[in-house]
Amino acid sequence: MAHVHRISIALSCAAVLVVLSASGGFAASTEGLSPSVATVAERLRTEALAGTESYDVVRSLTFEVGPRSAGSAGDARAVAWATEKLKALGFKNVHTEPVEVPHWERGRNAGMILSPWPQPVVLTALGGSTASPAGGIEAEVVGVATLDDLKKLDPAQAKGKIVFVSNHMERKSDGSGYGAAVAVRGVGASEAAKRGAVGLLIRSVGTDSNRLPHTGAMRIIEGEPTVPAAALSAPDSDLLEAELASGKPVRFRLELETKRFPNAQSANVIGEIPGLDAGTAKEEFILLGAHLDSWDLGTGAIDDGAGCGIVIETARRIGQLPPAERPKRTIRVVLFANEEFGLSGGRAYAQAHEAELPRHFASAEADFGAGHVVRIKTRIAPSALPEFAKIAEIAKPLGVAFSDVNNSGGGADISTLASANVPVISFDQDGTEYFDLHHSANDTIDKIDPKDLDQVVAAWTGVIYAVAAGALELRPAPALTERE
DSSP states (O other), X not given: XXXXXXXXXXXXXHHHHHHHHHHTSOOOOOTTSOHHHHHHHHHHHHHHHTOOSHHHHHHHHHHHTOOOOTTSHHHHXXXXXXXHHHXXXXXXXXXXXXXXEEEEEOOOEEEEEEESSOEEEOEEEOBTOXXXXXXXXXXXXXXXXXXXXXXXXXXXXXXXXXXXXXXXOOOOTTSHXXXXXXXXXXXXXXXXXXXXXXXXXXXXXXXOOSSXXXXXXXXXXXXXXXXXXXXXXXXXXXXXXXXXHTTSOOEEEEEEOOEEEEEEEEEEEEEEEOOTTTTSXXXXXXXXXXXXXXOSSSOOIIIIIHHHHHHHHHHHHHHTSOGGGOOSSEEEEEEESOTTTTOHHHHHHHXXXXXXXXXXXXXXXXXXXXXXXXXXXXXXXXXGHHHHHHHHGGGGGGTOEEOOOOOOOOOSTTHHHHHTTOOEEEEEEOOTTHHHHTTSTTOSGGGOOHHHHHHHHHHHHHHHHHHHHSOOOOOSOOOOOSOO
């Protein structure tokens, strides 16, 4: 199915190029934009669709650095790589800003069903999990279907046992199945420990059927109890479910040789494409963000090497414009530290730049892989929506719709900016296959089709340029609700 999807996107992109070539460009509805800004935005979109260097950026990051979990040697290499890459691509004011991050390493992980029918299984520790005692944990398994069932579990049933939560994630193109499934990864170990359990197993939070488990961060709360916790691959979760369904007692051995270290120093890496107003009191910023860190199982190509490639290439292409076409606002790229294990970089950026947050005109984040853009959403001043809809029309020839619901949170790293009422522009991507790869050893660059990235950059570049160069005021954005 993934191969068919990539072929169809490549063909659709090719078809768009044919129409563009034949017609001399799409006449998007650009009322509310000056003709000159609209013309440049459409040209940027068309040129990006014909081919970008975004894939080359991802390839460089994943091949030259590889896995880069917070606090690791790979993390330090990634900061050095990003600093040099931005300089080499012509960014200005390239610098790092220190971020303190947690440092945890996976070590050796193993598991086995001991009875009633012995079977080795494939699993991986959840990020932040404590280690098992030397020699591992051997205990009976008690199965529950959901986190709610775990919270209702009688301690008498859990004491001394390994709890297994079998909740299946639902595949959704917008990724909404993830939010419904991921909570158990965050708090499951604590809830199991409160009930006297000695370990936690969960079905991987993913949508694939590969025998490759998906990791992800646990929520570590000082003073709360916890137990060693791991995610089983989907086929091994099915296997454990079947043995539990037999009605016979199921025993399991769990071995996790994880290690926690003192917090380490990492950094946000920042580079800019200066606008015409750069260096003046009226300078405003359009922040384009992605996260530089990754989990350690794969090479972090889709999460979030692709995002790094998208935002770097978007800004680079705008920066190549001749002086007469430069936008007045500065494009600031921020490659955030430690999104995966606690949003350290996003919080550090908001704190370090608190005084200039009112000058952040808009923000956008790329952290949903390399699938093509299907929709643009916002959180901007409601009065600006009618005119912004006309800006969004620039991406319509790419098959991109516009939603005027105006409640986008933007993304994890820029959530602190949204909390400060900085306007948000979201380029929603097709995530149908994203969670087949997410946080697993399968997150490698061969899963990315360069033409998909070109379509994403085409949408970003046209719209971001129009916002950076145009006169439409997007502030103030609506405040986040307490639930958001």
